[in-house]
Amino acid sequence: MAFTGKYECETQENYDEFLKLIGISDELIEKGRNVKVVTEVIQNGNEFVWTQIYPEKTLTNKFVIGQESEMQTITGKQFKATVKMEGGKLVVDFPNYHHTVEISGGKLVEVSKDFECHV
Template identity: 70%
Template sequence: MSFSGKYEVESQENYDAFMKLIGIPDAQIEKGKNFKYTTEVVQNGNEFTWSQIYPGHTTTNTFVVGQESEMHTMGGKTFKTVVKLEGGKIVVDFPNYHHTSEIVDGKLVETSVSGGITFKRISKKLA
């Protein structure tokens, strides 16, 4: 399954509660709540460039499945992890949450779990 493409956020569940739990400041949560930001994924085999594009700011993670990579959290912190591919899902253990990404019916479905709160973001494919 190829993840390559450009996706725009269509819906989010538990955004506020999850962002507060992982330590995102209230002002940033409020700003991010209504952005229709895009995610751009370039996949070449097991190599990925995964960019989240917000107005005035882009966060890009480049990684190879199965190899240690330096990544950036939603809060902008840098850490090292090994990204896995399990059952067609990209799986990443961030410092304070577990994250999966998958393609379901042509949409990018991202799920992050921490402290009993599940944040789910669904994005439609633009290109």
């Protein structure tokens, strides 16, 4: 499945709860409420360049499916993760949440859910 494209966020669910989970302040949550984030994806086989464009910041992560990559969250936190492909979806665990991405009806659908880690 090809992910290459430029996508503008159309709708969001549980916006406040998710941003609080990842450590965004109430002030920034309110400021960003009506911002339409643009996600630009370049896919070359299993290699991806994933860019999210915000009004005051651009965040780019590069990764290869199945290989550990250095990533960065919107809050600037650096971490290592391995992005997997499962049933046509990209799947990755960020520090505080589980993230899946798929193309559905020609649109990029991103789902981020909090998770617990039991050791």
